[in-house]
Amino acid sequence: MIPDTIIIWEWLALSIRWLHVITAIAWIGSSFYFIALDLGLQKAPHLPKGAHGEEWQVHGGGFYHIQKYLVAPERMPEHLTWFKWESYATWLSGAALLAVVYWAGAHMFLIDPAKADLAVWQAVAISAGSLGVGWLIYDTLCKSPLAERPTLLMLLLFVALVAMGWGYDQIFTGRAALLHLGAFTATIMTANVFLIIIPNQKIVVADLKAGRAPDPKYGKIAKLRSTHNNYLTLPVIFLMLSSHYPLAFASKYNWLIAALIFLMGVTIRHFFNTMHARGGYRWWTWAVTVLLMVAIMAVSSAGLRQESREASETRAMSPAEQRFAAAPGFDEVAQTVAGRCSMCHARETFYPGVYHAPKGVFLETPADVARYARDIYLQSGVTEAMPPANVSFMEEAERDAIIAWYRAATGRQLALN
Numbered sequence: 001m002i003p004d005t006i007i008i009w010e011w012l013a014l015s016i017r018w019l020h021v022i023t024a025i026a027w028i029g030s031s032f033y034f035i036a037l038d039l040g041l042q043k044a045p046h047l048p049k050g051a052h053g054e055e056w057q058v059h060g061g062g063f064y065h066i067q068k069y070l071v072a073p074e075r076m077p078e079h080l081t082w083f084k085w086e087s088y089a090t091w092l093s094g095a096a097l098l099a100v101v102y103w104a105g106a107h108m109f110l111i112d113p114a115k116a117d118l119a120v121w122q123a124v125a126i127s128a129g130s131l132g133v134g135w136l137i138y139d140t141l142c143k144s145p146l147a148e149r150p151t152l153l154m155l156l157l158f159v160a161l162v163a164m165g166w167g168y169d170q171i172f173t174g175r176a177a178l179l180h181l182g183a184f185t186a187t188i189m190t191a192n193v194f195l196i197i198i199p200n201q202k203i204v205v206a207d208l209k210a211g212r213a214p215d216p217k218y219g220k221i222a223k224l225r226s227t228h229n230n231y232l233t234l235p236v237i238f239l240m241l242s243s244h245y246p247l248a249f250a251s252k253y254n255w256l257i258a259a260l261i262f263l264m265g266v267t268i269r270h271f272f273n274t275m276h277a278r279g280g281y282r283w284w285t286w287a288v289t290v291l292l293m294v295a296i297m298a299v300s301s302a303g304l305r306q307e308s309r310e311a312s313e314t315r316a317m318s319p320a321e322q323r324f325a326a327a328p329g330f331d332e333v334a335q336t337v338a339g340r341c342s343m344c345h346a347r348e349t350f351y352p353g354v355y356h357a358p359k360g361v362f363l364e365t366p367a368d369v370a371r372y373a374r375d376i377y378l379q380s381g382v383t384e385a386m387p388p389a390n391v392s393f394m395e396e397a398e399r400d401a402i403i404a405w406y407r408a409a410t411g412r413q414l415a416l417n
């Protein structure tokens with residue numbers, strides 16, 4: 001049996017997503033560790049010349065004695081471990097996942113004709129270009145006199161992120177808007193490592209090898225960028241996970257939800273940063289975090305406005321949707337989906353315990369079925385993922401009809417042997 005192209009593509013997406021998660025764990029883990037280590041350094045009278053502080057740690061049955069030099073030691077050590085590939089691999093795998101899911105699936109996941117009727121190439125160009133533009137704006141701010149006023153710089157960065165979130169939502173689907181805001185932020189973080197932090201460290205290493213005294217400004221610049229990365233990490237994780245929760249991305253105020261999430265990232269990291277610095281426990285930060293989450297739930301509830309069923313029935317289909325709607329067997333499949341799936345995937349759900357359509361996917365009208373043809377094929381045709389536990393008793397013949405319809409629409413044979 002030759003695997004169906006769409007199945008191969010799904011496994012490709014899953015493999016890249018798995019890689020992305022693994023590398024992100026490695027990057028975030030090392031980042032959080034070094035922030036905690038840096039904040040926990042202690043002064044001691046016996047420290048070597050140039051050492052800023054030390055830390056004793058225990059792990060894995062042994063003890064570690066760590067010393068930090070603000071600029072550099074007097075001589076270059078024989079072995080030096082660089083922490084950079086975790087960051088690079090996370091961004092590269094994330095970019096690949098963006099291309100596989102959102103660029104290749106632009107008609108379904110990226111383009112919202114009601115907001116901006118873009119051609120695929122236009123949507124992809126905006127998607128890719130915005131990531132680079134974001135870095136240029138951020139880097140310019142960091143190289144300005146604002147670098148000497150880090151609090152003001154962080155406030156301006158927050159304003160820029162909120163503005164980008166709003167801008168993305170004016171062009172893309174809600175799901176894509178939050179995902180792109182996460183990618184926008186992650187691009188800044190990785191560019192900080194690739195273009196600023198690592199090059200500055202290499203300058204210091206080169207000075208040591210040449211017998212020159214390194215300039216402390218390079219460490220100061222890298223420290224500022226590293227601090228930004230520290231406070232941006234948690235919001236990026238939320239934004240990357242938001243595509244699984246329509247209450248976050250399907251609200252018309254999703255950009256405001258993202259703004260509150262960035263603030264939550266600050267309060268949570270402030271608690272742990274002060275704790276690691278042995279400055280006590282800032283319990284008030286958790287109270288603020290809870291209040292921010294309550295505000296997010298309120299904003300989400302107020303912004304849940306979706307396309308009505310009537311609007312869906314009269315909406316003009318895209319060329320891709322028209323191809324699925326015109327394929328043999330469409331009417332039968334549309335009736336099956338409406339009968340087996342729409343009790344949950346509806347504008348107003350009526351299945352007990354389901355209050356919002358899973359992932360914001362509606363399957364009530366022919367236009368809905370044409371739009372989500374690929375998902376229907378994967379979830380209810382070649383697999384039995386949906387309905388969950390087959391609660392609506394979808395029959396094998398109905399699943400076979402879904403497979404035949406989808407393959408007819410995409411020019412595939414009914415069986416690939």
